[in-house]
Amino acid sequence: MPSMIEVAHLTRRYGRYVAVDDVSFRVEPGTVTGFLGPNGAGKSTCMRMITGLTPPTSGTATVLGRPYVALGNPGRHVGVLLDAAAQHAGRTGREILTLGAIMMGLDRHRVDEMLELVGLTGEESRRRLRNYSLGMRQRLGIAHALLGDPQVLILDEPANGLDPAGIRWMRSLLRGFADEGGTVLLSSHLLHEIEVVADDLVVIGRGRIVANGSKAQLMSAAGTTVRSADDARLATALEVGGFQAAPMNGGGIHTDAEPCVVGQLALQQQVALLELREAGTSGLEEMFLQLTAADAREGVAA
Numbered sequence: 001m002p003s004m005i006e007v008a009h010l011t012r013r014y015g016r017y018v019a020v021d022d023v024s025f026r027v028e029p030g031t032v033t034g035f036l037g038p039n040g041a042g043k044s045t046c047m048r049m050i051t052g053l054t055p056p057t058s059g060t061a062t063v064l065g066r067p068y069v070a071l072g073n074p075g076r077h078v079g080v081l082l083d084a085a086a087q088h089a090g091r092t093g094r095e096i097l098t099l100g101a102i103m104m105g106l107d108r109h110r111v112d113e114m115l116e117l118v119g120l121t122g123e124e125s126r127r128r129l130r131n132y133s134l135g136m137r138q139r140l141g142i143a144h145a146l147l148g149d150p151q152v153l154i155l156d157e158p159a160n161g162l163d164p165a166g167i168r169w170m171r172s173l174l175r176g177f178a179d180e181g182g183t184v185l186l187s188s189h190l191l192h193e194i195e196v197v198a199d200d201l202v203v204i205g206r207g208r209i210v211a212n213g214s215k216a217q218l219m220s221a222a223g224t225t226v227r228s229a230d231d232a233r234l235a236t237a238l239e240v241g242g243f244q245a246a247p248m249n250g251g252g253i254h255t256d257a258e259p260c261v262v263g264q265l266a267l268q269q270q271v272a273l274l275e276l277r278e279a280g281t282s283g284l285e286e287m288f289l290q291l292t293a294a295d296a297r298e299g300v301a302a
């Protein structure tokens with residue numbers, strides 16, 4: 001089956017500044033792909049190029065096998081949420097959805113269905129957007145993206161402004177969408193926000209892809225965490241053995257050696273182990289921070 005979204009060597013320069021640098025990835029049908037990167041990494045610029053809002057300096061992006069702008073009535077194929085604040089502040093939520101429905105040639109009852117789906121009440125739908133909280137704008141944006149019953153969703157930081165219950169709701173909505181064969185590309189600057197729902201991850205730092213694969217692949221490559229009675233001695237033994245050994249926040253060591261190797265080395269060194277496990281999620285977080293730390297453009301000083 002062809003990829004639903006295909007990005008090939010996408011590059012965008014602003015003057016001499018390279019915001020997106022030779023980015024390539026694919027998003028497969030029936031999956032949620034998390035597009036992860038720190039602030040300023042180039043996620044929004046990529047998504048704007050995929051949806052035809054920003055012309056690339058070079059490279060191509062296709063959705064459903066065509067450039068987005070070449071899709072007839074694109075909202076019926078691809079649901080897009082790029083900036084939840086970008087809607088007209090003087091319109092009510094209901095008006096925004098109704099206009100969308102008219103433009104896409106949809107039955108008006110879709111508007112009520114979508115309002116109900118995203119949990120906006122009748123009263124809320126009649127408020128003007130300027131009086132919406134960020135979370136309500138996100139819900140409305142998701143309703144707008146889903147209005148045309150698309151096969152593909154492209155959502156830029158949709159969890160921004162949602163409370164924990166809202167984030168959980170959104171995850172189950174997106175999971176359900178993908179399980180029924182839909183395709184989701186979802187960006188975030190926070191791993192924990194999307195790792196539960198993502199099947200695949202594309203990690204971007206300073207405009208470049210720094211990791212790309214299934215979550216399971218990336219997790220298994222995420223190494224081992226160990227706590228012992230003598231971390232310094234164990235770390236030295238690991239390094240002598242050719243492995244990396246980095247101290248973790250709050251104690252313990254993160255290493256690229258497998259748990260059985262760490263156990264053997266600890267035995268040789270007669271260092272008592274207190275805890276030994278595959279790093280999994282915490283390793284993924286560690287890897288995300290390491291991969292992007294050198295690439296973060298903002299954040300450290302903030």
Ligand SMILES: Nc1ncnc2c1ncn2[C@@H]1O[C@H](COP(=O)(O)OP(=O)(O)OP(=O)(O)O)[C@@H](O)[C@H]1O
Nearest residue numbers: 014019037038039040041042043044045046189297
């Ligand atoms: N129109 C523009 N003119 C000049 N620079 C731009 C423009 N749009 C984006 N950039 C720069 O390109 C870089 C990537 O921005 P982008 O918004 O794509 O990042 P992001 O990963 O989406 O980050 P965030 O999570 O902060 O939105 C940033 O340094 C940004 O300042």
